Amino acid sequence: MCGNLDRLTLASFYASADVFVHPNAREPFGIGPLEAMASGVPVVMPDQGGVLEYGCAANAWLAEPTAAAFAAAVRAARAADPGRLRAARDTAHRFRWREATRRYFDLYDEIYASWMAVHGPPEGGPYVRAQLPRLDAHVIRE
Numbered sequence: 531m532c533g534n535l536d537r538l539t540l541a542s543f544y545a546s547a548d549v550f551v552h553p554n555a556r557e558p559f560g561i562g563p564l565e566a567m568a569s570g571v572p573v574v575m576p577d578q579g580g581v582l583e584y585g586c587a588a589n590a591w592l593a594e595p596t597a598a599a600f601a602a603a604v605r606a607a608r609a610a611d612p613g614r615l616r617a618a619r620d621t622a623h624r625f626r627w628r629e630a631t632r633r634y635f636d637l638y639d640e641i642y643a644s645w646m647a648v649h650g651p652p653e654g655g656p657y658v659r660a661q662l663p664r665l666d667a668h669v670i671r672e
Contacts, residue, residue: 568622572608576592584625
């Protein structure tokens with residue numbers, strides 16, 4: 531067990547790995563594989579579950595969730611296909627906290643605009659994003 535790691539130590543551990551193996555086929559999303567992708571490490575993950583929200587054959591080594599399939603995928607991943615690793619970093623970049631938060635607020639704006647189109651402004655005046663407190667680097671960390 532490594533315990534609780536600070537950000538730089540964790541990044542160093544990821545970057546020092548030959549392959550990151552994420553065998554949980556029931557993972558609802560999985561931050562670990564994305565962090566490994568951001569570090570430029572080949573990622574082996576199951577060909578099912580929530581990791582497929584971002585993981586695919588273009589950016590990871592997918593395997594049926596069996597020991598034999600994972601072993602074969604790890605052997606293949608050790609070759610570290612540069613195109614797949616670039617795609618993995620691009621994927622991790624799209625899922626950065628800043629990007630995820632921006633998309634989250636954009637979705638709220640879209641929902642609000644749809645609601646306003648049907649119901650009109652609520653009592654007390656229309657919502658204006660500029661009136662909200664600004665989210666900055668102290669709130670959103672990457």
